[in-house]
Amino acid sequence: MDIIHQDNHILVLNKPANLPVLPDGWQPDAPYLRQMLEEKYGSIFVVHRLDKITSGVIVFARRAEAHRILNRQFELHEVEKTYQAIVEGIPPWDERTARHMLQTNVGRKHRTVVVRKKGKRSETHFKVLKRGPNKALVEARPKTGRTHQVRVHLSALGFPLLDDVLYGASETDLIARPALHAATLTFTHPGSGKRVTFTTDPPNDFLEALERLNF
Numbered sequence: 001m002d003i004i005h006q007d008n009h010i011l012v013l014n015k016p017a018n019l020p021v022l023p024d025g026w027q028p029d030a031p032y033l034r035q036m037l038e039e040k041y042g043s044i045f046v047v048h049r050l051d052k053i054t055s056g057v058i059v060f061a062r063r064a065e066a067h068r069i070l071n072r073q074f075e076l077h078e079v080e081k082t083y084q085a086i087v088e089g090i091p092p093w094d095e096r097t098a099r100h101m102l103q104t105n106v107g108r109k110h111r112t113v114v115v116r117k118k119g120k121r122s123e124t125h126f127k128v129l130k131r132g133p134n135k136a137l138v139e140a141r142p143k144t145g146r147t148h149q150v151r152v153h154l155s156a157l158g159f160p161l162l163d164d165v166l167y168g169a170s171e172t173d174l175i176a177r178p179a180l181h182a183a184t185l186t187f188t189h190p191g192s193g194k195r196v197t198f199t200t201d202p203p204n205d206f207l208e209a210l211e212r213l214n215f
Helices: 033-041 064-075 149-157 204-212
Strands: 003-006 010-015 055-061 080-088 095-098 102-106 111-114 124-131 135-142 180-188 195-199
Touching (some): 033 055, 055 064, 055 195, 080 149, 080 204, 111 149, 124 149, 135 149
Parallel strands (some): 055 180
Antiparallel strands (some): 010 055, 080 180, 102 111, 124 135, 180 195
């Protein structure tokens, strides 16, 4: 387990791709992150989640009070998150903010969809970092935390994540999962009260895809 930071209040780690944070409804007996952490560290409180397919930085609370404080920060949108994403197509804009209303857990595939009515307010700011012949590397900064938010907003803009077939991308041999990595996480430490930032580098499959794209 790639632990980035640990103290009496929190655990911060670099989650590998294809490992769920909580039990997978499709594979209830498969390993999941909280269980693996509790076997080594004892009781762990889930503060937020990353999709099973997503790699990157994630924080867990080790005490009930730390859990309460961190939850409150997420509720108030005081936590800053940055993702790196490889997308199909070349965005014509350098920066753009998506504000599509979203509805989660729709249909048999439990997709998140864009809706005009009865959707939840959602916002993600995007910035193009690099452009290739037909792919781009994009930074995503979600202001809200809806399920699959970054994936759906990119798809709605016409630039789905590389290999994200659930949201309209074509199959590819460049990477075997949707190309999304949680790069940074900033929050106020529940013990010290200081603002802290944790950063992770993309894993090998993400870096290999970038190399093959000559990014």
